[in-house]
Amino acid sequence: MKNLRTIGISALTLAMSSACATARPPADLVTARARFEDASRGAAAKLNPAGMHTAKEQLDLAESSFAADGDTQHTRDQAYVATRKTELAVVVARTLQAQQGEAGIVDAMHADQARAVAHTSAELGRAKTQLNVQNVALVAQGAALNDEKARREEAEKRAAQAAADLARFATVKQEARGMVITLSGSVLFTSAKWDLSPAAQLKLNDVANALTKEDPVSKMVVEGHTDSQGAAAYNQDLSQHRAQAVRDYLVTRGIASDRISAQGLGSSRSVADNASPEGRANNRRVEIVVQPAAQ
Amino acid sequence: MYKPIISIIALPFVWGACVATVPPPTQRMADAESAERSARELGAEDEPAAQLSLKLAQEQTDQAKAAMAANDNATADRLLIRANADAELAVAQAREKSAHLAKQDAAKDSATQQTTNASQGAAQ
Missing domain, CATH: 1.20.1270 (Substrate Binding Domain Of Dnak; Chain:A; Domain 2)
Known part of the structure; x- marks a missing residue:
């Protein structure tokens, strides 16, 4: 139970x-x-x-x-x-x-x-x-x-100096073709001759000094000029000889031969009237053209 | 015949012994109140989901206090277990809200920066 x-x-x-x-x-x-x-x-x-x-x-x-x-x-x-x-x-x-x-x-x-x-x-x-x-x-x-x-400035100074030096014994002009130094033919040469007189050599010494001292680089051309009297061929020949004589002398005075050349131009480039004696004297001349240096 | 009588008499004693052996759940109470405080500090009252969880936690904590006052520690303990779960959830919900706000702020900052960089021509 x-x-x-x-x-x-x-x-x-x-x-x-x-x-x-x-x-x-x-x-x-x-x-x-x-x-x-x-x-x-x-x-x-x-x-x-x-x-x-x-x-x-x-x-x-x-x-x-x-x-x-x-x-x-x-x-x-x-x-x-x-x-x-x-x-x-x-x-x-x-x-x-x-x-x-x-x-x-x-x-x-x-x-x-x-x-x-x-x-x-x-x-x-x-x-x-x-x-x-x-x-x-x-x-x-x-x-x-x-x-x-x-x-x-240097170039200008040199050019100015050269011009001033040369102006004392020659006519110096600035032209488009360069600086032109004009030397009277009657001072450099006797009539119909191209050998340089001692007086002419002295004068050219100064030119050579100026050119070498003041401007050692510019190229230059020596140009011979005559008056219009006489045969053109003769004048051409004479001007060539005179230019060459100046050129050769400047080379002996220290200007490098490759800087300078000579050229006879006869009576082709008159600067004055050939009718007067003064004009003819001015036309008988040697020009040294200093070409501007390439800058 | 006498056995059921003994049983009926013994039963309240056995139960009473059980109730008496449950100590006051002071640790659970402290945990619940601490979690509720954290939730409030994290802004749970401004966030509907967190607010609801916090409210449930507080209600059950209050009921647990009443139970403890009535010496019913067992009821207080089980109420506090629930209160703790709700309070913990309220803290997490408040944190989630903060994380979303931080992300929105970052997105806003990012948009501002992109506009600035673009206007400075450096955004390529």
């Missing part, structure tokens, strides 16, 4: 507990399961696996409480907490996502800034290089201008 009752109570208890185990789960547990299912399909599973693991452990506690004791307050509490743990895992995952997004934006900003700075400094560098090059060019130009100026 006593045993039977004990068995009966045990059976009843077993039946009750199995009835509890198969009873409908409490709303808290249903919510916890659904929330966890949902979350494990979302980004939280990848971004916050630790949080999701904690949530799963909490859900397991709720499930085992439900399996063992059914819809108890403890099961509901565990399920309630499981829902919060799942929600927590999701919120933390979204926070991480936002922080990563912010970090990405900030990194991109830094990269942009670095690019902008690099671009600007490259531009500055290019501008600086350009300025430097311009500067060098300007300095070179300035130096070239100064050189050029100095050369011109």
Whole structure:
């Protein structure tokens, strides 16, 4: 009798507990399961696996409480907490996502800034290089201008000096073909002759000195001229000999032979009227044409 | 015949013994209140989701205090377990809001910077 009752109570208890185990789960547990299912399909599973693991452990506690004791307050509490743990895992995952997004934006900003700075400094560098090059060019130009100026001044000074020296014993004119030194034929030569008198040689020494000292580079042509009396062929021949005599003498006085040549022009280039004795005297002459030095 | 009587008499004693063995959940109470404070400091009251979680935590903490006052430590303990879960969630929700705001600020800054760089002709 006593045993039977004990068995009966045990059976009843077993039946009750199995009835509890198969009873409908409490709303808290249903919510916890659904929330966890949902979350494990979302980004939280990848971004916050630790949080999701904690949530799963909490859900397991709720499930085992439900399996063992059914819809108890403890099961509901565990399920309630499981829902919060799942929600927590999701919120933390979204926070991480936002922080990563912010970090990405900030990194991109830094990269942009670095690019902008690099671009600007490259531009500055290019501008600086350009300025430097311009500067060098300007300095070179300035130096070239100064050189050029100095050369011109030098040349002008030399020419002026030569002209001044020569003006003392001969007529000096600046013409398009160069500086023309006119020596009177009557001073240099006796009539119909082309050998130079000692007085003529002295005069030519000065010319040679002036030409070598003041202007060592210019080319020159010695031109012989006669008046129109006598045969043209004779005058041509005479003027050639006279020019040659002057040229040869100047070479002996130190003027380089390749700088100076001679040319007889007869009476072809009169400078005065051949009708008068004075005119004829002016036409009888030797001209030394100093060609401008190539600069 | 006498056995059920004994059982009925014994039952309240057994239960009473159980209730009496649960110590006051002072640690859980401290944890819950601390988490609620953190949530408030992080601005949980300005964020609807966090505000709701904080409200649930506070309500259950208050109920737990009442239970402790009535010497029902077991009820207080289970209420505080729930309160802690809600308070912890409120903290996380407040942090999420801050992270979103920071991201928005960064995006705004980035847009400003891009405009500035573009106007300086250096954005290529």
